Amino acid sequence: MLKIISHPRDMVEATDRGGHSFDGKTMKIEESNNIPTPCLSNHASNLLELDNGDLLCTWFGGSMEGSADINIYLSHHDRAAGKWTPAIRMSEDKDRSEQNPALFQHPNGEIWLLYTAQVGTDQGTALVRCRRSADQGVTWSPIETLFDKQGTFIRHPPVVNPQGHLLMPVWHSNIKNAFGDDFSLVQISRDGGKSWQETEVPQSAGCVHMDIMPSCKVAFYRRRRADRIFRSLSDDGGLSWSAPEPTELPNNNSSIQACELKDGRILLIYNHIGATGAAGESSVPPWVQDRQGFLDKCQITETSAVWGVPRNPLIIASTRDLGKTWTRELVLEADATLRSDHDKNGAFTGDYSYPSIIETADGHVQVSYSYLRDFIMHRTLSL
DSSP, X not given: OOOOOSSHHHHHHTSOTTSOBOTTOOOEEEEEEEEOXXXXXXXXXXXXXXXXXXXXXXXXXXXXXXXXXXEEEEEEEETTTTEEOOOEEOOOOSSSEXXXXXXXXXXXXXXXXXXXXXXXXXXXXXXXXEEEESSTTSSOOOOEEXXXXXXXXXXXXXXXXXXXXXXXXXXXXXXXXXXXXXXXXXXXXXXXXXXXXXXXXXXXXXEEEEEEOTTSSEEEEEETTSSEEEXXXXXXXXXXXXXXXXXXXXXXXXXOEEEEOTTSOEEEEEEOXXXXXXXXXXXXXXXXXXXXHHHHTOOOOTTSOOBOOOOOOEEEEEXXXXXXXXXXXXXXXXXXXXXXXXXXXXXXXXXXXXXXXXXXXXXXXXXXXEETTTEXXXXXXXX
């Protein structure tokens, strides 16, 4: 069982400060790379392995989350050369903040780049847009809107269920309760993405960033109340889901991601910390520059989202029973004091967040995450 901690320093004291073996496991960091970026602020990365073993990584970058200069970027990792290419800007809306990109390889071989586009910091105005590539990310189709319902947000890519249907996890966002009433849905396509049918996850208010495992038996959620990671189950290939319930793992109202390994385990990468009522916690996200303007749009209640919980340590845990119990595997980052020179207000001190994790064909695990929002860190791990 994992011990819930009140501060990341407790985790530092209990782990190898080198970030290697943890709880006697053998997972190790084999290689680390800073992905090149032209942007001051970089966040919300997502990884995809290409057919030849190369990687794509996408993220959003610009001056600050919620600003109109936030766009989607893409870099390619040449496995033979061992290098990431300079980032390419993939979106161009001058009036919207473009965020939360995700990469997906369709069964027909196409690669989809999905992302959100919102007005300012109001996620309730978000749309979901898409670009497609038929040549492994070399060239891309024009930008199109995939879901035009205001407030539709994504974080994780679709999965293909055992029946061959596409399942796209989304959530509906509303600023009125500081996003505390956001709830999860699944967009289902039985025709390869030509049309979609929406189904709501029951009793999912406050549970977002739904991450559906490819087996479609379990999904994991970020929690707006910054208490625990939640999970729900499906016995019909992901067409319907149980009401989300808490796991033993804490959550700080920050993104998580999981992957199913060939050996049957599920790995989950997340910040091992929850809210404690500390002074830095509030209903205003740390990236909001006009605090009063944000609060003027909200009605703060006891179910409002909790923001400002530290985003460290960043660790990987594993489960063999669909998330009932967990084993700690590796600490990736645990320094709560690091601060970027660009972070004038200290809002992102010790911030290692919004991770992505995949197992590649060569048997390694690839992770990426925001590093103080200065850049995206990529690490290759051995199991």
